[in-house]
Amino acid sequence: MPETDNRAQLWPQLMARAQEGDKYAYNQLLKAMVPAIRALACKKISDAALVEDVIQETLLAIHRVRHTYDPRRPILPWVAAITSARAIDALRQRGRRQEVQDEDALNHQPAESAESAPEADELTGYLGNLPLRQREIVESVHLREQSLAQAAAETNQSVSAVKSLLHRAMLNLRKYGNNHEKS
Amino acid sequence: MRNHDPLIDRLTESVKPVQRVWPTPWRVAGWIAAALPCGALSSWAFHTRLTDWSQPGAAVALSALLLAFVIAGSSVAAAFTLSIAGRKPVSLYRLWLLAGLWLTLNLFNLSSSVPPASAGRLGEGIHCYLFMLSASLPMMLLSVIALQRTRSLHPAKSLALAGCGSAFSSSMLLSLCHDTHLHLIDFSMHLAAGITIIAITVVAGRRWVQLAQA
Numbered sequence: 001m002p003e004t005d006n007r008a009q010l011w012p013q014l015m016a017r018a019q020e021g022d023k024y025a026y027n028q029l030l031k032a033m034v035p036a037i038r039a040l041a042c043k044k045i046s047d048a049a050l051v052e053d054v055i056q057e058t059l060l061a062i063h064r065v066r067h068t069y070d071p072r073r074p075i076l077p078w079v080a081a082i083t084s085a086r087a088i089d090a091l092r093q094r095g096r097r098q099e100v101q102d103e104d105a106l107n108h109q110p111a112e113s114a115e116s117a118p119e120a121d122e123l124t125g126y127l128g129n130l131p132l133r134q135r136e137i138v139e140s141v142h143l144r145e146q147s148l149a150q151a152a153a154e155t156n157q158s159v160s161a162v163k164s165l166l167h168r169a170m171l172n173l174r175k176y177g178n179n180h181e182k183s
Numbered sequence: 184m185r186n187h188d189p190l191i192d193r194l195t196e197s198v199k200p201v202q203r204v205w206p207t208p209w210r211v212a213g214w215i216a217a218a219l220p221c222g223a224l225s226s227w228a229f230h231t232r233l234t235d236w237s238q239p240g241a242a243v244a245l246s247a248l249l250l251a252f253v254i255a256g257s258s259v260a261a262a263f264t265l266s267i268a269g270r271k272p273v274s275l276y277r278l279w280l281l282a283g284l285w286l287t288l289n290l291f292n293l294s295s296s297v298p299p300a301s302a303g304r305l306g307e308g309i310h311c312y313l314f315m316l317s318a319s320l321p322m323m324l325l326s327v328i329a330l331q332r333t334r335s336l337h338p339a340k341s342l343a344l345a346g347c348g349s350a351f352s353s354s355m356l357l358s359l360c361h362d363t364h365l366h367l368i369d370f371s372m373h374l375a376a377g378i379t380i381i382a383i384t385v386v387a388g389r390r391w392v393q394l395a396q397a
Contacts (some may be wrong), residue, residue: 021200030191038184052185059187061394063194067201068267068333077269085268085336085394 007032008076016071030059036076037083044087050094057086126176134169137162204267204333211260214325218349221321222356229314230360240292244363247288248355254281255351262326262344266335266392272344285351293365308372311361315353315376322349323380327388338393339385346384350377 011029018026034055041054061082069078127135133155140151141162152162205213236245261272326345335341354373365373 018198019201019203021198023195023198026198027191027195030194031188034187034191048184052187055185055187056190059190059194063198064394065268065334068204070203073269078267079269081269081336 008036008074011075012071012073015066015069015075019066019069019071030062033062033079034059036079040080040083041087044084045091050090054083054087054090057090058083061086126173129176130169130172134165134172137165138169138173141166207260207263210263210329211256214259214263214329214348215256215352218322218325218352219356221325222318222353225321226314226318226353226356229310229317231310232360234359234361234363236363238363240363243288243292244358247285247292248358250281250285250288251351251355251358254278254285255348255355257281258344258351259326259348262341262348263329263333265337265344266330266333266341268336289365289370292363293367293370307366308368311357311369312372312376312379314357314360315350315373316379318353318356319349319376319380322352323384323387326384327391330388330392334394335392336394338389342385342388342392343381345388346381347377349384350380353380 011032014025014029014032018029037055037058038051041051041058045051045054058079062079065082069075127138130138136155137151140146140154141148146154148162148166155162157165204210234244235241257278261275261278264270264272323346326342326349330338330341330345354377357373
């Protein structure tokens with residue numbers, strides 16, 4: 001980022017003034033930092049909405065730890081480390097939320113996923129990519145609308161094993177879906 | 184693209200002068216100056232005798248004591264450095280090397296010395312364990328307070344390093360009122376105390392040190 005590097009040459013002075021309570025310098029600095037933070041966040045995250053969340057979180061973090069910056073040192077590594085940590089946290093949190101949603105979907109609404117499934121041909125294509133056992137479970141639970149217990153009895157597995165297979169299948173389907181959208 | 188100017192304007196309105204964090208060597212010096220006397224005071228109840236440095240094995244024990252002091256200072260310095268965004272501690276590899284050397288010295292002491300009558304009793308080891316825990320309590324508190332000032336992007340690592348500093352500092356204090364020779368059970372309890380101190384520091388301090396809770 002040579003352009004950012006050039007612009008960032010003034011940032012240590014602005015931050016030093018901000019640490020002394022200069023509101024104008026602080027406002028200028030944070031506004032100047034936003035494009036650099038966005039560029040750094042985009043290296044880790046492809047989802048535009050999440051990138052904007054990370055920018056906000058990074059601005060808040062910079063505000064909280066502004067006293068840790070030493071104006072004799074370059075400022076970009078300091079900003080980059082904060083942005084990187086916020087981006088990783090955001091990705092982790094999103095991952096956790098998705099896991100919970102998947103669990104809820106498996107436990108409470110097995111039929112909804114089938115209703116909101118893509119076109120039949122497309123679905124067959126996606127299912128064809130799944131390993132055999134995962135495909136059988138998805139067909140039993142989501143297409144033939146069997147309960148988890150019925151699917152478990154039919155395939156001689158425990159209910160928790162069926163849930164686990166179903167969970168992995170949903171993750172794979174999502175992955176295939178994302179790849180399909182990109183291509 | 185979202186407009187972040189309203190947030191920036193809000194943050195600007197709340198900005199006040201802040202005091203910059205001291206350079207790491209000063210912070211470490213301050214920590215040592217406060218932690219060692221506090222540790223000595225908090226473990227006062229467990230002081231039974233002063234080390235007799237005329238005993239055989241004193242040279243090895245003294246070397247281990249000095250090494251523990253160096254490791255404690257280096258660990259705390261690494262913890263403080265790591266807690267500041269964008270900075271990396273000088274070398275964790277060097278720290279591991281010193282810790283390995285300290286372990287080797289103690290194992291050498293373990294194998295070469297003639298144990299006293301009380302050595303090998305579990306009670307002696309438990310006494311050492313409690314001594315180290317009580318000595319490290321104020322040190323852990325000081326570490327968390329110091330790290331809370333800067334917060335950390337790597338709270339677990341920073342706290343583990345700070346806990347390591349407290350463990351070696353309390354081990355150093357223990358060496359001042361301990362036989363110069365070690366016994367296996369005794370030394371195992373020293374190690375167990377060190378691990379306990381690190382674990383307590385990480386678990387108890389995490390909430391106060393992580394940036395998200397600022």
